[in-house]
Amino acid sequence: MTKLFAFIALLVLAGCTGPSPTPPVQPVPASPSEASAERAVQPEVERPEASLTLAQAIDIALANNPDVAAAHWDHQAAQARHDHIAGSRWPRLGVVGSYMRHLDEQRLLPVRQPGDPAILSQDIVSGDLVVTMPIFTGGRLIHQIQAAELLEEAAEHRLARNREELVFNVSSVFFNILAQRRVIQSLEFSVRTLQEHLDRVDALVAARKAANVDRLRTEVRLANVRQQLVQEGNVLAVQHRVLASLLGWEQADATRLVQGNLETAEETSVPELETALATACSDRADYLAAQSALEAQAHNVDAARAGRSPTVVLQGSYGGRWAAGSTTGTGDKLDDIGRIGLAMEIPIFEGGQINATVQEQRAHLAAARERLRKLELQIRLEIETALLSVTSSRKRIEAVRASIVQAREGLRIEQQKYDLGTGAIVDVLDAQAALLETETTYYRILAEFQTALAQLKLAMGHP
Structure with a gap:
């Protein structure tokens, strides 16, 4: 449990810290393609004697x-x-992870069919592979x-x-x-x-x-x-x-x-x-x-x-849910979940x-x-x-x-x-x-x- 909280804290702090700042007065480093393009535009010329x-x-x-x-x-x-x-x-593909601490115990997974065993927990960790693509x-x-x-x-x-x-x-x-x-x-x-x-x-x-x-x-x-x-x-x-x-x-x-x-x-x-x-x-x-x-x-x-x-996008995700703390009920503490579908947004009032x-x-x-x-x-x-x-x-x-x-x-x-x-x-x-x-x-x-x-x-x- 301690390792899990340490890992989550590391993820949070990693988002708050950034790389070393870019110095404004030093030359901008260029990628190999940019460097070759720069040389094509600005060829080196020898200074006459x-x-x-x-x-x-x-x-x-x-x-x-x-x-x-x-x-x-x-x-x-x-x-x-x-x-x-x-x-x-083009489609956007990313990984979304989260840790949630609830006041009351929540279901780890939604109901799939009547009579499914339910496992409840106050600490739920999720990780999803999310894809989003504009359609219209x-x-x-x-x-x-x-x-x-x-x-x-x-x-x-x-x-x-x-x-x-x-x-x-x-x-x-x-x-x-x-x-x-x-x-x-x-x-x-x-x-x-x-x-x-x-x-x-x-x-x-x-x-x-x-x-x-x-x-x-x-x-x-x-x-x-x-x-x-x-x-x-x-x-x-x-x-x-x-x-x-x-x-x-x-x-x-x-x-x-x-x-x-x-x-x-x-x-x-x-x-x-x-x-x-x-x-x-x-x-x-x-x-x-x-x-x-x-x-x-x-x-x-x-x-x-x-x-x-209207704006129509294709949305899909696949990932896992698991209980990080004490649980209530029967069932697996780790399971996968996925979804795919279309979402449409119609502006009605935008001020x-x-x-x-x-x-x-x-x-x-x-x-x-x-x-x-x-x-x-x-x-x-x-x-x-x-x-x-x-x-x-x-x-x-x-x-x-x-x-x-x-x-x-x-x-x-x-x-x-x-x-x-x-x-x-x-x-x-x-x-x-x-x-x-x-x-x-x-x-x-x-x-x-x-x-x-x-x-x-x-x-x-x-x-």
Whole structure:
């Protein structure tokens, strides 16, 4: 008797205690199938030793970026939810055990036939193997499973969109770094040019062919360009930090220079607006995710409406009953018992819960429709903006490219005029400033053009 009570106490206490808690900040252990799926989505990419190309940066970002990793785990969670709901249509098999202490003696087994011997006891222990299977739910399970499948598809599309946005962000920062390096090179060239001009001015002042004020003006201009150089160098360092963050690196390595070309070798074709819109509606991942979410919500409405229908389940059990303490009567203290049958539940009054659930799901459906309509308007705006940016940047590149040659020739002429004593120092400094502004503008427009092309691909849903 003591062993029996100890066993029962162990079962009770085992239900009150749990395993060691899951640490929230440590990596989540994955099953072998999940680990292989994770490696397929996030293949290991070696960190380059020296230079970094755009393709390498994209591969590293897709493998290491935490946003992509989080979207991947969200997709895994959606798959698990689908498996959980899909498993509810299969039979449930479990073991149920109990110990009951009654105030009065109770029959160990129900009456099977008249005249059966009865054994009574205050302490009854039971153990049953119980099976339950849904037979009819009014379509609730079917709609829940279909909704879960669509939500899984939506999570997969969101993962794809997250990867596309990451590719765009990496490309944009990459092009800006290339442009910023060219800007710094232009500033360094201006510093060298001004320093050489300052040396010539010193020689002319020593020969009494130039005034000392010319030297002062050149020094002021040189100091201004040098502070610009420091400022632009800080911008480049910040851009390296942003790129490292997108790549999933904890520290930025400015010595690892990005390698690429801002200028396109061939003419890039740009689609028409309606063609781009049609492509976006068929290929853009976030639009497909919104459509799947809308269809899933429609199934959620049908599942909620099925709550008004009867529910029929198959129930069966087989187990044993035995007396744990003193008994009264004749018969065996241990015997088996079983049952099988159908159970039906018809909702009559639920306090308005079913109607409220249906109204809630319908409101979610209306909200999902409006979010899809908003996304359609946003897609049109993004494509129109990207097309205008591509066209504008291309025209500005053609205009500024020709002015660079003119600015360089103008600076050369003004320097020669000043050396011959027929020009003014102000004209030389203005020509140098014009050349610097033209070159920096040109490189930044090149980065804007490449970013606009990437923006157009992102808006159309191209990988």
